[in-house]
Amino acid sequence: MDGCGTYLETMRREAPLVQCITNFVAMNIVANVLLAAGASPAMVHDAEESGEFAAIAQALTINMGTPSPRWVEGMEAAARGAAAAGRPWVLDPVAVGATAFRRGLGARLLALKPTVIRGNASEILALAGAETRGKGADSADPVAAAEAAAQRLAETSGAVVAVTGPVDFVTDGRRGLRCANGHPLMPRVTALGCSLTGIVGAFAATRPAFEATAAALAFFGLAGEEAARTATGPGSFQVAFLDALHTLTPEALDRGARLEAA
Numbered sequence: 420m421d422g423c424g425t426y427l428e429t430m431r432r433e434a435p436l437v438q439c440i441t442n443f444v445a446m447n448i449v450a451n452v453l454l455a456a457g458a459s460p461a462m463v464h465d466a467e468e469s470g471e472f473a474a475i476a477q478a479l480t481i482n483m484g485t486p487s488p489r490w491v492e493g494m495e496a497a498a499r500g501a502a503a504a505g506r507p508w509v510l511d512p513v514a515v516g517a518t519a520f521r522r523g524l525g526a527r528l529l530a531l532k533p534t535v536i537r538g539n540a541s542e543i544l545a546l547a548g549a550e551t552r553g554k555g556a557d558s559a560d561p562v563a564a565a566e567a568a569a570q571r572l573a574e575t576s577g578a579v580v581a582v583t584g585p586v587d588f589v590t591d592g593r594r595g596l597r598c599a600n601g602h603p604l605m606p607r608v609t610a611l612g613c614s615l616t617g618i619v620g621a622f623a624a625t626r627p628a629f630e631a632t633a634a635a636l637a638f639f640g641l642a643g644e645e646a647a648r649t650a651t652g653p654g655s656f657q658v659a660f661l662d663a664l665h666t667l668t669p670e671a672l673d674r675g676a677r678l679e680a681a
């Protein structure tokens with residue numbers, strides 16, 4: 420792929436409208452992350468309008484962090500609307516293995532053919548039907564243990580699959596990349612995974628999904644490294660992280676991206 424900087428440049432130039440159906444914990448955080456990075460978020464989730472809006476937006480993200488039956492209708496209408504309009508959509512299967520409700524929802528959303536699936540290792544294992552130690556929204560499995568499941572899931576679903584953690588892994592079933600950018604403070608702040616899902620949507624709105632996802636992982640992780648230089652803990656990290664997403668240049672991303680073939 421080209422240098423990651425060109426993906427960031429394209430995303431900022433086009434400032435894509437990203438429709439986000441996310442959870443109650445993440446909503447404000449995701450919107451601020453997308454704005455800081457240079458995209459345009461809109462939180463539009465009700466079934467009355469979510470399908471119609473999906474044709475207006477350049478990309479859709481669906482995060483199942485705090486689902487309820489009415490929200491599920493909105494998710495399904497939006498996914499259908501995005502597919503009908505030929506827009507990419509990103510699935511974030513939060514805690515998909517935890518309960519029967521979430522397992523059923525994950526399977527239904529998977530059947531609606533996401534363009535990209537982004538989750539932590541426990542979530543990708545559960546969505547692929549493999550054994551997982553995860554119980555809630557945080558991962559309890561190493562990324563390496565989910566790589567084979569991610570590849571299988573990519574092959575069977577046709578989606579690009581990204582597994583995040585200390586070293587991220589992304590595959591389209593044929594190609595694989597690992598991204599070593601990031602910082603241990605990132606999982607100490609809630610909803611950064613949810614926010615990354617939004618950023619993947621913004622990059623996939625403007626470039627092909629596999630490369631766009633890889634560039635988004637490097638951009639997000641490098642902003643985390645930048646923020647950690649001045650942060651004294653999770654609170655100040657969150658503020659510095661927004662600033663880093665805003666100030667990181669395409670040139671700095673090209674220099675700092677740590678992507679390699681898997």
Ligand SMILES: Nc1ncnc2c1ncn2[C@@H]1O[C@H](COP(=O)(O)OP(=O)(O)OP(=O)(O)O)[C@@H](O)[C@H]1O
Pocket residue numbers: 513538539540556557558583584585586587600601602603604605606608609610611612613614615636639640
């Ligand atoms: N130990 C770590 N070291 C470096 N980077 C990390 C680490 N853990 C996670 N990250 C980074 O944090 C970001 C979010 O990934 P994570 O796997 O924590 O998502 P998540 O579990 O879905 O988060 P949440 O559901 O709380 O929003 C990614 O960019 C990932 O690379």
Ligand SMILES: Cc1ncsc1CCO
Pocket residue numbers: 442444445484485513556609610612613
């Ligand atoms: C903590 C939490 N609980 C449900 S969603 C969410 C945000 C991180 O996924």
Ligand SMILES: [Mg+2]
Pocket residue numbers: 511513538539556612613
């Ligand atoms: Mg998550």
